[in-house]
Amino acid sequence: MSITAPQRDLFEQVAIIDPESGELIDDEIYSPYLADIGDTDLREIYRDLVVVRRLDAEATALQRQGQLGLWAPLAGQEAAQIGSARGLRPSDFVFPSYREHGVAYVRGVDPAVVLRMWRGTTLAGWNPRDVNMMTPAIVIGPHMLFAVGYGMGILRDKTLNSAVDDIVIAYCGDGGTSQGDFSEALGFAASFRTPTVFFVQNNQYAISSPVGIQATVPIVQRAAGFGVHGIRVDGNDVLAVLAVTRHAAERARAGDGPTLIEAVTYRMGPHTTSDDPTRYRDAAELEFWRQRDPIDRLRLVLDRRGLADQEFLASVDETADRYAAEVREACIATPDPDPISLFDNVYATETALLAEERTDFADLHGLDLQGSGE
Amino acid sequence: MTTLTMAKALNEGLRRSLGDDDRVMVMGEDVGRLGGVFRVTDSLQSEFGADRVIDTPLAESGIIGTAIGLAIRGYRPVCEIQFDGFIYPAFDQIVSQLAKIRHRTDGAVSVPLTIRVPFGGGIGAVEHHSESPEAYFAQTAGLRVVSCSSADDAYSMIQDAIRSDDPVLFFEPKRRYWDKAEVDLDGVTSLGLETARVLREGTDITVVAYGPMVATALAAANEAEGTSVEVIDLRSLSPIDFDTIERSVLKTHRLVVVHEASVFLGLGAEIAARITERCFFQLEAPVLRVGGYATPYPASKLEQYFLPDVDRVLDTIERSMAVE
Ligand SMILES: Cc1ncc(C[n+]2csc(CCOP(=O)(O)OP(=O)(O)O)c2C)c(N)n1
Ligand SMILES: [Mg+2]
Numbered sequence: 001m002s003i004t005a006p007q008r009d010l011f012e013q014v015a016i017i018d019p020e021s022g023e024l025i026d027d028e029i030y031s032p033y034l035a036d037i038g039d040t041d042l043r044e045i046y047r048d049l050v051v052v053r054r055l056d057a058e059a060t061a062l063q064r065q066g067q068l069g070l071w072a073p074l075a076g077q078e079a080a081q082i083g084s085a086r087g088l089r090p091s092d093f094v095f096p097s098y099r100e101h102g103v104a105y106v107r108g109v110d111p112a113v114v115l116r117m118w119r120g121t122t123l124a125g126w127n128p129r130d131v132n133m134m135t136p137a138i139v140i141g142p143h144m145l146f147a148v149g150y151g152m153g154i155l156r157d158k159t160l161n162s163a164v165d166d167i168v169i170a171y172c173g174d175g176g177t178s179q180g181d182f183s184e185a186l187g188f189a190a191s192f193r194t195p196t197v198f199f200v201q202n203n204q205y206a207i208s209s210p211v212g213i214q215a216t217v218p219i220v221q222r223a224a225g226f227g228v229h230g231i232r233v234d235g236n237d238v239l240a241v242l243a244v245t246r247h248a249a250e251r252a253r254a255g256d257g258p259t260l261i262e263a264v265t266y267r268m269g270p271h272t273t274s275d276d277p278t279r280y281r282d283a284a285e286l287e288f289w290r291q292r293d294p295i296d297r298l299r300l301v302l303d304r305r306g307l308a309d310q311e312f313l314a315s316v317d318e319t320a321d322r323y324a325a326e327v328r329e330a331c332i333a334t335p336d337p338d339p340i341s342l343f344d345n346v347y348a349t350e351t352a353l354l355a356e357e358r359t360d361f362a363d364l365h366g367l368d369l370q371g372s373g374e
Numbered sequence: 375m376t377t378l379t380m381a382k383a384l385n386e387g388l389r390r391s392l393g394d395d396d397r398v399m400v401m402g403e404d405v406g407r408l409g410g411v412f413r414v415t416d417s418l419q420s421e422f423g424a425d426r427v428i429d430t431p432l433a434e435s436g437i438i439g440t441a442i443g444l445a446i447r448g449y450r451p452v453c454e455i456q457f458d459g460f461i462y463p464a465f466d467q468i469v470s471q472l473a474k475i476r477h478r479t480d481g482a483v484s485v486p487l488t489i490r491v492p493f494g495g496g497i498g499a500v501e502h503h504s505e506s507p508e509a510y511f512a513q514t515a516g517l518r519v520v521s522c523s524s525a526d527d528a529y530s531m532i533q534d535a536i537r538s539d540d541p542v543l544f545f546e547p548k549r550r551y552w553d554k555a556e557v558d559l560d561g562v563t564s565l566g567l568e569t570a571r572v573l574r575e576g577t578d579i580t581v582v583a584y585g586p587m588v589a590t591a592l593a594a595a596n597e598a599e600g601t602s603v604e605v606i607d608l609r610s611l612s613p614i615d616f617d618t619i620e621r622s623v624l625k626t627h628r629l630v631v632v633h634e635a636s637v638f639l640g641l642g643a644e645i646a647a648r649i650t651e652r653c654f655f656q657l658e659a660p661v662l663r664v665g666g667y668a669t670p671y672p673a674s675k676l677e678q679y680f681l682p683d684v685d686r687v688l689d690t691i692e693r694s695m696a697v698e
Binding site: 117119181364 | 403404407408409411429430431432433435436459460462463498499500501502503638667668669670672673674675676679680686689
């Protein structure tokens with residue numbers, strides 16, 4: 001079975017929710033991917049959007065209060081993250097960048113665990129094997145290639161067991177598309193026809209650099225030159241993002257190869273808590289995007305269908321507040337790591353040099369080596 | 375004299391270089407409009423124009439590769455790598471190309487490029503923002519590698535680096551960006567790029583440090599009770615001014631080298647070997663080293679345990695002094 005779709009005009013963004021009326025636009029290719037989405041699903045998706053925004057705000061507050069060293073806010077990108085993550089199966093594998101807190105949430109990573117890396121108590125946080133999601137990639141570029149290699153592994157597994165139909169998705173930003181690794185990843189993916197979805201959140205900025213510095217045409221157009229299927233989607237339309245991700249995933253599962261999705265969205269907050277966006281963008285621009293808030297967009301759909309009654313909205317707020325309180329408490333209670341853990345897991349078996357340094361370190365700090373990692 | 379932070383002194387040095395020579399250009403991620411994440415290039419774009427102070431795409435190999443092209447065309451680009459841990463995508467350009475073009479072309483083509491790298495730890499950052507990769511570059515023939523340690527020296531050193539006809543890796547100790555010193559903005563004299571500088575005279579032991587560890591070494595020297603410590607700021611990591619170190623060791627007979635980078639195969643190893651060769655019969659103790667462990671740079675809550683501090687330097691001074 002081949003899931004071919006005509007290559008659309010790549011300046012056009014796939015949209016499902018009419019931003020005026022909240023009606024669902026009937027899209028020949030993509031609407032069928034939403035056939036199973038009923039009222040309950042719409043409400044749960046809405047809940048996810050609100051919860052991750054609330055958690056994001058809590059994390060920013062925790063950083064301001066000195067509980068985190070740094071935080072990279074996702075505000076504005078909830079639909080791109082929740083929509084895409086919900087388009088995957090638990091057995092699919094995710095290679096995130098560093099801002100995919102919403103994706104981690106959908107994968108079932110405890111939000112308090114997400115904060116640990118930003119608190120500085122660990123370099124990563126969760127066990128990637130538990131949730132089929134790698135820990136954050138801070139260096140921009142390399143993990144796009146991992147997602148291609150992982151896909152090559154899936155294809156190889158398939159030759160041994162035809163039931164294997166996992167796919168893999170990699171996230172990066174508009175800035176990330178300028179790295180050589182990004183282009184190499186597209187080339188390899190097309191060449192080996194890997195079941196890889198490249199999900200680019202074009203949030204208009206790479207720190208202070210507007211997307212025009214990275215690309216003078218829509219980023220999605222890069223796909224064609226490599227022979228990769230491309231889709232440009234309104235990244236603030238959670239249903240459109242869900243539909244295109246399901247479509248790309250289905251193509252990948254069917255052996256039709258890689259897809260590059262460009263989700264057009266906006267980073268409403270600073271790049272990180274260290275950044276001052278007033279140095280490079282103005283209030284009018286922010287306001288323009290506030291009018292296109294991804295949560296408001298889905299709310300239109302709920303309102304139109306009478307799904308956003310007081311009781312429901314109160315329960316959403318309650319969930320968000322409860323999660324935020326739990327995360328705050330867990331974050332503050334996170335203990336500092338054991339100093340001797342510096343020496344753990346550098347190699348599968350400890351080298352003589354490390355063993356010597358470990359002993360010297362223990363002496364210097366008056367630590368008992370009994371019971372330490374190795 | 376003006377009191378400036380190191381970040382501001384570098385900014386003034388860049389401004390002066392841009393003003394003195396219109397072939398000088400500045401390029402990197404967020405260096406223009408934003409003025410760099412550490413504001414070292416603050417307001418240079420508005421003063422000198424977006425064609426001389428360039429916000430580049432997010433691609434380090436691209437930054438260095440295009441800067442090499444600009445240099446071949448006759449310009450003097452100053453590239454910023456946003457953080458130490460992001461220089462590796464450009465490693466191939468730096469090691470296989472930048473370093474070798476003069477030699478490869480029998481001296482016909484020089485590549486006067488300066489690569490500024492905020493480096494080292496101590497700021498509580500996430501992974502890849504606290505590394506000390508200087509030894510990788512110091513081992514590569516054809517590159518000059520330097521590190522400033524204070525605002526006054528940074529101001530002239532960056533100008534010397536830009537004037538150099540060789541490629542220069544310019545390592546800036548990011549945790550000292552906000553430390554202040556008196557800077558002579560009209561100064562014309564400079565130590566040049568190759569000399570080490572004796573910052574504190576002493577008679578019992580020599581401590582050699584560079585970049586962020588110079589302040590740590592000085593603090594340790596001041597706290598070392600009953601021991602007279604001479605402190606040398608290495609400044610140039612390649613080439614290394616062994617003569618200045620040798621002169622000091624012939625006086626003190628003991629040497630400790632301090633850096634944040636891992637001790638294993640760090641610059642300290644080369645210094646220890648050379649000074650042992652030169653001063654074997656004058657040394658009263660083996661050359662000792664203080665530095666990072668042979669582990670990856672840890673999560674920020676552990677960096678205080680990884681980084682050499684005053685106590686570890688003092689401890690090592692004591693160990694050296696204890697050798698009869
Ligand atoms: C190789 C590399 N170079 C530089 C950086 C520093 N840096 C961190 S985030 C960022 C901008 C990224 O922009 P984009 O890819 O659009 O992602 P966004 O932050 O907008 O989600 C930069 C330059 C990095 N992390 N990795
Ligand atoms: Mg971006």
